[in-house]
Amino acid sequence: MWNTTKIENMEGKVIIVTGANSGIGFHVTRVLAGKNATVVLASRNEEKAKKALKKISDEYKSAKLKYINLDLADLNSIIEFSKKFKSQFNRLDVLCNNAGVMWFPYKKTVDGFELQFGTNHLGHFALTGNLLDYLLKTENSRVITMSSIAHFTGKIDFSDINDEKRYNRYSAYSKSKLSNLLFAFELQRKFDEHNINSLSIATHPGIARTNLFNSGTAGEKNIRHYFHKTISFLFGQTAYLGSIPMLRAATDEKIKGGKYYGPLILGLWGWAVRNFSSPRSHNKKLAQKLWEISEKLTGVTYKFN
Numbered sequence: 166m167w168n169t170t171k172i173e174n175m176e177g178k179v180i181i182v183t184g185a186n187s188g189i190g191f192h193v194t195r196v197l198a199g200k201n202a203t204v205v206l207a208s209r210n211e212e213k214a215k216k217a218l219k220k221i222s223d224e225y226k227s228a229k230l231k232y233i234n235l236d237l238a239d240l241n242s243i244i245e246f247s248k249k250f251k252s253q254f255n256r257l258d259v260l261c262n263n264a265g266v267m268w269f270p271y272k273k274t275v276d277g278f279e280l281q282f283g284t285n286h287l288g289h290f291a292l293t294g295n296l297l298d299y300l301l302k303t304e305n306s307r308v309i310t311m312s313s314i315a316h317f318t319g320k321i322d323f324s325d326i327n328d329e330k331r332y333n334r335y336s337a338y339s340k341s342k343l344s345n346l347l348f349a350f351e352l353q354r355k356f357d358e359h360n361i362n363s364l365s366i367a368t369h370p371g372i373a374r375t376n377l378f379n380s381g382t383a384g385e386k387n388i389r390h391y392f393h394k395t396i397s398f399l400f401g402q403t404a405y406l407g408s409i410p411m412l413r414a415a416t417d418e419k420i421k422g423g424k425y426y427g428p429l430i431l432g433l434w435g436w437a438v439r440n441f442s443s444p445r446s447h448n449k450k451l452a453q454k455l456w457e458i459s460e461k462l463t464g465v466t467y468k469f470n
């Protein structure tokens with residue numbers, strides 16, 4: 166079974182992990198730093214990011230870590246992040262689109278997008294587009310995008326893309342995670358069309374005990390809040406095990422683009438293997454429509470040559 170001992174020395178590789186300060190992103194960062202990669206912690210909270218950075222540096226004295234502020238719910242912050250990254254690095258081997266929010270009451274991002282779709286999908290769409298030139302100039306670069314089993318119930322209503330008419334926090338999260346998959350698969354098709362040797366791979370962690378289950382209802386502290394916490398407490402595997410699919414997708418030389426990796430046991434727990442996603446996630450027309458609207462909303466146009 167694939168495990169992190171299979172990861173070779175990553176000296177010289179530059180990797181970005183969004184949401185690196187917590188949960189799955191923290192372990193992805195920690196393991197890759199331990200394999201000598203240079204890892205950029207792309208986090209929105211400086212204090213949390215520096216705490217995570219210190220913890221990893223304490224474990225691996227020679228870890229090469231850099232914090233650059235990134236708020237995926239703010240298009241200007243994404244542009245600023247990309248500029249800062251490009252001024253400090255000349256390659257990008259792996260972009261881990263990991264950060265996410267789940268089950269929030271109705272809120273909007275700085276740019277007026279529904280928060281979960283805006284952060285989880287549009288934020289990463291804009292980030293990847295802003296970094297595309299670096300991904301294209303780095304041989305065999307990879308984009309790893311985090312989805313969820315929640316994508317199975319995801320649907321996209323293009324006539325109400327920001328859920329302004331009707332909002333359900335669970336459906337909005339599922340829609341954002343379906344969008345992550347549609348994006349990841351479409352990106353690979355575009356790489357193939359343009360004969361680009363970069364890979365786009367999707368992953369999910371099954372269920373992992375992380376802050377994700379607390380944050381959406383943190384301001385509510387009602388039955389719903391304790392119910393969400395109970396789900397992760399009863400059914401969640403460790404955040405470390407939850408990070409294995411993303412780690413495998415980021416490093417395993419045998420993996421092909423356009424695939425989806427998740428846990429072995431019922432797609433919920435255990436080591437990382439190839440998983441299957443919903444028929445809707447492979448719908449090319451839907452993916453193209455989402456791509457077009459994502460370019461329009463974010464103002465980010467992908468240029469492959």
Ligand SMILES: NC(=O)c1ccc[n+]([C@@H]2O[C@H](COP(=O)([O-])OP(=O)(O)OC[C@H]3O[C@@H](n4cnc5c(N)ncnc54)[C@H](OP(=O)(O)O)[C@@H]3O)[C@@H](O)[C@H]2O)c1
Nearest residue numbers: 184187188189236237238263264265313372373375376377
């Ligand atoms: N845990 C699970 O069972 C599970 C299941 C399926 C999918 N996932 C996916 O796994 C990914 C990681 O989640 P996790 O479980 O590790 O949860 P987590 O511990 O809550 O981590 C989420 C990370 O995303 C960051 N983030 C949220 N909004 C952001 C924004 N606007 N800009 C930049 N960073 C932002 C958070 O930053 P702060 O610390 O500042 O909030 C945090 O670092 C998410 O995409 C999630 O949907 C998790």
